[in-house]
Amino acid sequence: MDKFGSDRVVPVMYAGLVCTVVVAVLPLFAGDVLGRHLRDVYTGYVDAANIGSTETVVLGYLVAIGVLGALAWLWSIRAVRRRGPRARAVVITAFAVATCLAVANLFVGEYGKPLVPALFGLLGLVPCAVGLAALVLLWRSPILSSPRG
Secondary structure, three states: OOOOOHHHHHHHHHHHHOOOOOHHHHHHHOOHHHHHHOOOOOOOOOHHHHHHHHHHHHHHHHHHHHEEEEEEEEHHHHHHHHHOHHHHHHHHHHHHHHHHHHHHHHHHHHEEOOOHHHHHHHHOOOHHOOOOOOHHHHHHOOOOOOOOO
């Protein structure tokens, strides 16, 4: 193990990146799971013709969050590999923002029901769990005070 400990942290972070990408593209290939869920949410409140546009918006939101999550993983991996003094701050910030969004996906809704299906909401927590593992490994590694050089 190197003095920095990145040989343990970085592979975990790449696993988080893979989890994020899988979770981001899953709604695209999940059939009508999102459509059925939104029809259940909006039945009696919105015309059936408008539910399709809502599905597009929610699907776009989920994919966009996944893309931003992947970028956050890449940014975090870069910070850890460079062994910079801000690596912990970068990872903590990315973890906190991602976890807040993942938890919000479970509860934000309309008409008393969440907009994101529970399956997608719970799967969104998986990259956060990997992020927590990476954060613990990073926190236990030696002080990140000097950049690689």
